[in-house]
Amino acid sequence: MLLSIVFIMIFASACEGYKILALLPYPGKSHFMVFEPILEELARRGHHVTVVSFFPSASPQANRRDVSLVGLAPLNVEVINLQDFDNPTFLSSKLQFSLISNIMAFNLQLCQTVLYSDIFEEFVKGEGAYDVVLSEHFHTDCMMGIVHNYRAPSVALMSCALTPWAFSRFGADDNPAVFPSMVLPLVDEMSFLEKLVNAFNVNFYKYWHSYATRNEQKLVETRLGRKLPPLNELAKNASVVLVNTHHTLNGVRVLPPSVVEVGGIHLHNKTVKPLPENLERWVSESRHGFILFSFGSLIRGSSLPPKRSEAILKVFARLPQRVLWKWETEDIKGLPDNVLVLKWLPQYDLLNHPNCVAFITHGGLLSLTEIVAAGVPALVIPILGDQPGNAAFAKRAGIAEVLEFHQIDEETFYNALMKVLTPEKRDHAKAFSSRWWERPLPPMETAIHYIENTAKYGYLNMSPPGRLMHKPELLFFMSIEYLVLFSLIFFIALLAKYFFCPQKIEKFKQS
Structure with missing residues (x-):
């Protein structure tokens, strides 16, 4: 009898599902289209999902709560004018950089607007308890302060390929001699000149992103009323990052277990409907x-x-x-x-x-x-x-x-x-x-597996520890082989000079 009661209690607990918070405060519809099927599937499987976004569900579910940000910012901020791109590549690149800069500035303003809005007050105060927090990693780290607020394990979501500054966060290899920048028309078979251009592009965007987001830290700390670890360091704590790519289409990358490709996930359960x-x-x-x-x-x-x-x-x-x-x-x-x-x-x-x-x-x-x-x-x-x-x-x-x-x-x-x-x-x-x-599991099954495991076991240690090291330290130990090689060459050169130029050595000793 006691065993039956225990079994029923365990079963009932499992049926309750996990409490999941999804922080998706970016007003780009194309981004949210990638995440929406995941949220729907989590709710369908019995999890209690709270979604903070600009796109509340049109068909509410009993165990899903939408916190709507509609009205706080205009939607589809990435709309462009084709007339501006009717120019040679160099000017187009300049316009692209200008556009992305505007998006970064918009994100900073959006961060302040969302954090100080009444609808977001409960998350600033850290109200409620969640088993796992989902958050989009794109051009801003604003939500990392809220993730830290709840002290819950987190899963990162990316609607595009890994951005240039995201690789190091999760310990993925981003060697510019092998892996092209997502914004360049290059594949992983590059000429020397292309590798050089790619190296400048990748490193430029890394440092530029660090500079462009420099004011977020102060803004988030002021709103939360306390000092926080660096937001970009908090981003490294994500157990898993679900990336909307697949190596057959987007190229082969050297990725740690924490970076999971789920390309095509927005097509989950999507059926072909009859045309008008x-x-x-x-x-x-x-x-x-x-x-x-x-x-x-x-x-x-x-x-x-x-x-x-x-x-x-x-x-x-x-x-x-x-x-x-x-x-x-x-x-x-x-x-x-x-x-x-x-x-x-x-x-x-x-x-x-x-x-x-x-x-x-x-x-x-x-x-x-x-x-x-x-x-x-x-x-x-x-x-x-x-x-x-x-x-x-x-x-x-x-x-x-x-x-x-x-x-x-x-x-x-x-x-x-x-x-x-x-x-x-x-x-x-x-x-x-x-x-x-052809995959071992459909993208949705893969995504749900890692989200549920993160909620079940807490932080999943699947990223290499090198991501936590400072860059000078990494560069020093990576260059050891070259230091040894140059030292050896220098030593051999000295020996050669000693044996083949004894007169000069003798004059040097006398002087």
Whole structure:
């Protein structure tokens, strides 16, 4: 009888689930789209989930509480103007740096706004007890003070590849001679000059991030009313970091057990829905298939430079395929008969339509993941952020062609598109999709396993201790072999001089 009661108590306790806090105060919809399926799955499995975000759930669950930050900041802060990128690469890089700088400044202001808002007061006070805290690691460490506030184990979430400053936090190898920066159009086979450029880029962004976030420490300490360890050091305490990448598409990295790739997790339980009747008829009636063209929400409200727009429309007019184009303005002049422009499209459903033969995209990671999942080849026109790196790896994988935005003219655009539309490219995209899907466990099962284990066992020691060492110390011991080598060469040189130049040695002794 006693044994039965104990068993029932243990079972009932297990059914209660863990108490999970998710701190996701970034107003970028594309970021939250990666995390939302994880939150839903955790709640579905019986865990009690508290979500702090700008995107409260449209379909509430009994054991999920949404703390809405709506109204504290504008959404989709990364919206850009394509007119600014109609320039050579150097100027585009300058604009990209300017844009990211603006995002960093925005994050500092957002940190202050969120910390001092009434809705966030309970987390500043550390109210409630949580078994594990989930937090996004992106351009800011603002939430690390709150994670430290609860003294609970944490799991880091990343909607993109590891940022240049994130590798050292988790003890991952970021040797710039081997691993390219996410913002450069490079893969892991680089020339000497490319390695040199990559080294400057990686180290620049590391030091720049440290400088750009220098005021966060004081801001968080002032709000919490006490001294804290450095926020970037607190970030190193995450048991696991779940990264939205997969080595087949994003390249092979040397990662510690704490860095877990879950690329494609936003597709969990996502099903292909029937298209609206008029749209289904339009794409199905195209005897040569249709091409999907979308730059996502990144350029909402922008317009194409006239020169690029004219070239694109001329190419579309030459194609036997129909083109379905997602664009904010549906009144594009000179639109060919085979082109349909709409403000919104069910992208995932269209990519999985049997008549879809190609995708023209800016190379956002979510879009690239969806074309890989669907087995559709792409023409990638990267704009900024991680898109140049994504595009380079997609081309290396054989599933895409890449064209710089400022290089678009009628012939270059047409030739690049013709390469994408070959049967060989489509066959390769289908084969690559099969390899990408083949994993020991689905991305969601992997993510849930590590989150639950972190809650169950507390801190998981899966990151190498070297991440806690100071850089001068690391560099000193890494250079020991060279110091020994140079000392040996110097000693041999002295011996050679002694044996082969005895006269000079004797004069030296006499003097």
